[in-house]
Amino acid sequence: MKTKLLPEALLAFESLARLGSFTAAAAELGCAKSHVSQLISQLESELSSVLLLRSTRRISLTESGHKLLPHAMSLRELLGQVRLDIEDTQQHIEGELLISTTPSMAQYVVGPLMAQFSKIQPKLRIRVDANSRFQDPITEGIDFCIRSGKVGDERLVGRLLGHSLDKLYAAPAYLNKAPPLRSPIDLAQHDILLSDDYQATRQWQLRNGNSSITVDLLPVLCSNNNPTLAMSAVAGYGIALLPEIVGDSYCRLGLLQALLPEWYEKPTPVYLVFAHRATMPRKYRALIDFIQPALQAHLAQNI
Secondary structure, three states, rough: OOOOHHHHHHHHHHHHHHHHHHHHHHHHHOHHHHHHHHHHHHHHHHHHHOOEEEEOOOOEEOHHHHHHHHHHHHHHHHHHHHHHHOOOOOOOOOOOEEEEEOHHOOOOOHHHHHHHHHHOOOEEEEEEEOOOOOOOOOOOOOOEEEEOOOOOOOEEEEEEEEEEEEEEEOHHHHHHOOOOOHHHHHHHHHHHEEEEOOOOOOOOEEOOOEEEEEEEOOEEEEEOHHEEEHHHHOOOEEEEEEEEHHHHHHHOOOOOEEEEOOOOEEEEEEEEEEEOOOOOOOOHHHHHHHHHHHHHHOOOOOH
């Protein structure tokens, strides 16, 4: 009798091998854990071979499992390609989009941009997840990540959007009663709102082109949260070094003022990150065409 391999069982095996747990595989496939276990048992029975070694802590592939995995992955990619090809025949761009980014990017830039994009593409269902942890688009089912500092690995595409700069900001109410601020050296005379990233040294290392200066600080408040520092600055309690996307948002509302704008710290690269695909769905291309120039306008270029 010829072996009959169910595509559903092969997809369950691929999901289980990739995610490493029955719970995660069941969640991805939208079924019960018991059904995933049943599919794997059927697959092992059809092939007359043990594919997985199960323990209380982990799942590992046998030699047969390792040989089967590339075929299961090819099936998953083939079915995904079929869906993409069908999507490209549709007139409308529709479906779901999940974007992950940092809390600051989500609050000050990405959230408003995605609300704008949803007006342009009303059939899309868009979710923005704000998460400080770097998330893997492949294993966590995320369509796009907008991340600072790094891309991830060779399975991912990373498009450089520009650089995020940290700059100095304070409220007009604070500046009206504070000493003059003509150069970074004058910061020693001011009330400082300090990010915890610098708490160990209590210094800012500012640069202006090829010039740089290290300023020793006596902060009145330390926090690891940019909105906390921004709102403390808005309340008139001192000068904060904030990402430009954060500080400029309050400047547009007249709540903060940029100080010594030619000086900055921490030029951090920002990437649009997504899983490599041979063919990209129309909804992905539409989002990239919209968000890439929009984010570039918010970020420094040629740093």
